[in-house]
Amino acid sequence: MYIMHFYACPLCWQCGKHEGKLTVVKSQDFSCGCKKTIFNKDKKCKKENYKCKEVMQCVLCEEQFKISEEFLKQQKMKIKDG
Ligand SMILES: [Zn+2]
Numbered sequence: 867m868y869i870m871h872f873y874a875c876p877l878c879w880q881c882g883k884h885e886g887k888l889t890v891v892k893s894q895d896f897s898c899g900c901k902k903t904i905f906n907k908d909k910k911c912k913k914e915n916y917k918c919k920e921v922m923q924c925v926l927c928e929e930q931f932k933i934s935e936e937f938l939k940q941q942k943m944k945i946k947d948g
């Protein structure tokens with residue numbers, strides 16, 4: 867299947883680097899918004915494989931961004947054919 871859109875890295879695109887595309891990765895460090903009571907002794911969320919750990923990471927600058935509906939809407943880019 868051909869993917870018709872991608873998510874652009876706001877930092878790279880600001881500098882005209884249009885190779886900066888975001889992919890979804892699971893983050894260990896990002897605060898996920900879960901209640902602290904479910905964190906383990908290393909202060910990491912126990913829900914390791916849950917949606918709460920997912921962030922967008924840029925393939926170019928490796929900056930990570932929190933996923934929100936607003937963010938996705940803003941960064942969604944259509945792939946032009948040709
Ligand atoms: Zn969590």
Ligand SMILES: [Zn+2]
Nearest residue numbers: 875878924927
């Ligand atoms: Zn970037």
